[in-house]
Amino acid sequence: MGIRKNQASLTPAERTAFVNAVLALKQNGTYDQFVQQHIVRANGDSDWSTRIGHRAPSFLPWHRKYLIDFEAALQSINPSVTIPYWDWTVATTTLWTNDFMGPTGTSGTNWRVPTGPFAYSGGAWTLTVRSDSANYLRRNLGAGGLQLPSSFDLASVMGLTTYDTSPWNSTSLNSFRNYLEGFRGPNLHNRVHNWVSGTMAGAGSPNDPVFWLHHCNVDRLWSEWQAQHPTATYQPAFGTADVADIDEPMAPWATTPRDMLDHSGLYTYA
């Protein structure tokens, strides 16, 4: 069983092991399959028809399964690696460094990440499966003066007591899922994608490895919320059009939301 840690508390050896495992998955083609899976769901999920990975009750369990699969792939390279999480409510000096995620880009190069393990110039990170024509990783941290969510923002969402509400899409009100996803309330998850911007703003966002650290944090927050609200289970239960009820499969897997409710057999958070 793995322990997922705060990226700020990783040892240098742990940071290097994570980066090297990600690069190995890129090298053997596995990484691009994950990107493809995300683009299919992102462009296919609709408020008006089928929605599984986004703007839907299964946003959280779908991404939990997605991260479990990615973590298993990382562990096929190096069994000691787990996905670290990025707590974006706390300022960090350890994330955007040349030994880890690499820095932001600048406007003069259309926000191309210039250095670090995932810079195009390094030769190990060419984007092939993508939603725009850039074959290079792009970032515009803090785009347009955007601020990352605060702990105050987060607390208001963690205090919600209902997992999700009708109409089970991006317009759901007083829904923990929709407020954590960010379509309503203080805008948490969506805002972080927009704050990183560049590659992270689009349907091909997993092309930026910080995607996994961001979603690991989203998963951690769901896990904490589950512990704080033990009687507030996944909704909807049955008979709901276009979305995954608790015992219905989440494409492209046979996995159901119920299968994802307890992650303690696979990993815990430190």
Place this chain on the structure above:
Amino acid sequence: MHVHEEENARVLGRRRFLVRGLVGGGVAVAAGAGLIGLSGNAQAVTLEEFDEIYLKRHIKGWAVNEGVNPRCEATIDGDALHVMRNGDGTFTTSVNHYESFETLRDATRRAVETLGDLRPESQSAHHGR
């Protein structure tokens, strides 16, 4: 199903432009009847259309409501931009997948800003190159 819907949207788009053309000629009723026949029982209502140069890029798009079914398309310099209408009437594109915009034109303009000199690409346009 999805492909079929997109094809429908294209047909509807063409019909809608045809309807606009015919309104001036005074045969809107007949054209409108054709539209109803195409879509079953719902009348297509135009939400917006635009065709302009924004930051040196040629952007074009249209959005209609057909009953409860929204249809929309947009292009940047002729390349299809993946767009969708949200449940609250706002619009989202695959370039700014985590943002919502009041109009399709706003969403397309923001995509241009985010892309810089890049082009949008539809899914599966690139494989292991």
